[in-house]
Amino acid sequence: MLSIEGLRREFKEQGSGTAGGVLGIDLAIEPGEFFTLLGPSGCGKTTTLRCIAGLEEPDSGRIALKDRVLFDRAARVNVPMQNRQIGMVFQSYAVWPHMTVFDNAAYPLRYGRHQKMSTAEIRARVMEVLEIVGLAAFADRPAPKLSGGQQQRLALARALVHRPSVLLLDEPLSNLDAALRDQMRREIHRLQKETQVTAIYVTHDQSEALAISDRIAVMNHGVVEQVGDSRTIYDRPANAFVARFIGLSNMLACEAATLLVGDEVTVRTPIGELRGTRMHSGSASTHAIIRPETILIDPAGTIANRLQGTIRTIAFMGEITEYEVEVSGGTVLTVRTKDNGLRVGAAVTLAIPPAAVKVL
Ligand SMILES: Nc1ncnc2c1ncn2[C@@H]1O[C@H](COP(=O)(O)OP(=O)(O)OP(=O)(O)O)[C@@H](O)[C@H]1O
Numbered sequence: 399m400l401s402i403e404g405l406r407r408e409f410k411e412q413g414s415g416t417a418g419g420v421l422g423i424d425l426a427i428e429p430g431e432f433f434t435l436l437g438p439s440g441c442g443k444t445t446t447l448r449c450i451a452g453l454e455e456p457d458s459g460r461i462a463l464k465d466r467v468l469f470d471r472a473a474r475v476n477v478p479m480q481n482r483q484i485g486m487v488f489q490s491y492a493v494w495p496h497m498t499v500f501d502n503a504a505y506p507l508r509y510g511r512h513q514k515m516s517t518a519e520i521r522a523r524v525m526e527v528l529e530i531v532g533l534a535a536f537a538d539r540p541a542p543k544l545s546g547g548q549q550q551r552l553a554l555a556r557a558l559v560h561r562p563s564v565l566l567l568d569e570p571l572s573n574l575d576a577a578l579r580d581q582m583r584r585e586i587h588r589l590q591k592e593t594q595v596t597a598i599y600v601t602h603d604q605s606e607a608l609a610i611s612d613r614i615a616v617m618n619h620g621v622v623e624q625v626g627d628s629r630t631i632y633d634r635p636a637n638a639f640v641a642r643f644i645g646l647s648n649m650l651a652c653e654a655a656t657l658l659v660g661d662e663v664t665v666r667t668p669i670g671e672l673r674g675t676r677m678h679s680g681s682a683s684t685h686a687i688i689r690p691e692t693i694l695i696d697p698a699g700t701i702a703n704r705l706q707g708t709i710r711t712i713a714f715m716g717e718i719t720e721y722e723v724e725v726s727g728g729t730v731l732t733v734r735t736k737d738n739g740l741r742v743g744a745a746v747t748l749a750i751p752p753a754a755v756k757v758l
């Protein structure tokens with residue numbers, strides 16, 4: 399559907415000589431897919447979207463939508479933004495304050511490529527899209543008299559009104575408060591599935607990305623570190639960067655690994671020798687990651703990797719409670735969904751199933 403090959407848009411950092419921006423990425427996005435670019439601030443997410451939209455001219459690479467080339471440096475193709483059939487929603491939703499909801503949503507049809515559309519056609523299209531985002535009842539209201547969430551929905555309506563093949567969303571929820579953000583995230587998801595528009599969504603919030611995406615590209619310093627669905631990215635991170643960026647985890651440096659059977663290994667770590675599972679065959683086994691929710695406290699039975707420790711901090715966070723446990727050689731983080739009466743200073747036994755010690 400949308401293919402990006404060798405995309406590069408480099409910005410020289412003043413004085414330092416190091417390069418920022420997008421430093422060569424390849425992506426193939428499927429029709430109707432909800433695809434997310436996830437990564438820390440400055441990793442090149444917005445720059446990538448701007449290149450796709452035609453707001454930024456890449457230094458090199460090729461961008462094609464279905465069988466239409468939008469940009470190809472080598473072939474000197476650069477389709478202007480307004481002819482790319484792409485809708486975009488920004489972080490600041492930028493609705494026009496002097497216009498009604500209806501006029502805001504109608505703007506791209508009146509002043510875009512669709513200038514030949516009749517008033518009746520425009521009315522039908524706009525009301526259809528306002529219906530989809532749940533704003534039909536507000537059509538005649540001045541745009542500033544909408545709540546933040548409603549303004550964001552209006553921005554979505556405006557991006558969808560010309561029926562784009564691809565919808566680009568750049569951190570569209572970051573201006574909303576936490577409760578509204580969750581609600582809008584679900585709405586965007588529903589809307590995307592309903593309209594079947596191919597969506598590329600940008601966020602630096604890993605839980606948002608995991609919840610909403612069909613697939614995620616994790617970016618770092620202008621390159622893509624891993625592409626995969628949420629489960630794969632969470633359960634089988636390609637490297638230490640991805641593991642650290644996605645979800646809470648205990649990250650241990652490994653000194654040596656001994657292969658046992660299949661992908662089972664033993665590794666020497668600062669908190670002792672652990673039985674673990676190698677994630678990628680042939681990898682150097684430099685790090686082991688352990689998700690906090692996989693560590694058991696005072697377990698029954700004979701699970702391997704037992705550690706004696708003392709609880710140092712307890713943080714009640716609502717759905718979960720986080721425990722920091724000091725063990726010989728370091729501290730490990732574990733979480734529980736129920737209060738189990740543990741107090742700071744308590745001596746505990748931790749057990750970590752070998753499948754949960756993921757060796758990268
Ligand atoms: N016009 C520009 N001139 C110079 N440097 C730029 C320009 N635009 C972006 N950059 C640099 O390129 C890098 C990537 O920027 P980009 O806006 O793509 O990051 P991002 O991943 O969207 O970050 P954020 O999550 O903070 O929005 C940054 O280091 C940024 O400073």
Ligand SMILES: [Mg+2]
Nearest residue numbers: 443444445568
């Ligand atoms: Mg950005």
